Amino acid sequence: MRKILLLFICCLCLNFFSSLNATPRKVIITRHGDKIPGGFCLSLQGLERASAFVHYFSDLNTYQAPPITHIFAASREGKKPYIRCKQTCKPLADYLNIPMNTKYAPDQLTEVANEILTNPKYDDASVLLCWEHNHIPPLIVALGGDDPGTWDDNIFDQVYLLKYKEGKKPQVQKILQQLMYGDRATFSATPSPLPEIAVPCPKDF
Secondary structure: OHHHHHHHHHHHHHHHHHOOOOOOOEEEEEEOOOEOOOOOOEOHHHHHHHHHHHHHHHHOHHHHOOOEEEEEEOOEOOOOOEOHHHHHHHHHHHHHOOOEEOOOOOOOHHHHHHHHHHOHHHOOOEEEEEEOHHHHHHHHHHOOOOOOOOOOOOOOOEEEEEEOOOOOOOEEEEEEOOOOOOOOOOOOOOOOOOOOOOOOOOOOO
16 A cells, blocks of 8 residues: 555656646747847837737737746946847737746846746747847747747847747747848848937936
8 A cells, every 4th residue: 555655656756747848839939139239228210110019929820829927137237237129029019918937038048948948837828929039049949949040130030939839849940030121031031121220228227
């Protein structure tokens, strides 16, 4: 009887710990909106792209099957605050009525990947991450995907989509947004946007 009880407890523990691993259905990764060089917040074009993201990410089955239920925006406080990703995601988060997770700095790649891949609440979910471009390739690697190569500084119009299946590496797909004037029609084209227009940065965001 004691052996049966111990075996039952071991099975319960095994099921509990195995449930701690998560396999999201999709992880969507985009860069923040357009910026003024040298600044720490979005340009007018960046704010317009953030507004366009509302229907871009909420209307397309590419991103909404299943619907996006979690949004991460890289953030950092201090003398040089990093708020671009928060500015970019806020219109979409407000529209979907989803709270933004802003706990992670742009370089906390292992930490955010571990959160998404081990917390059961992300299992079979669609998760959106808005991040700093230099850290997006290693973020994809941290999430189990193949290195997609560098993300150039002048590129704001693309998205990476990671599709997961249980026990397999995620499939990584690169997608052109084609949302704003000057966005590329092909990956080989050079962006030709209008000159960036500066707007006052919010003091508290």
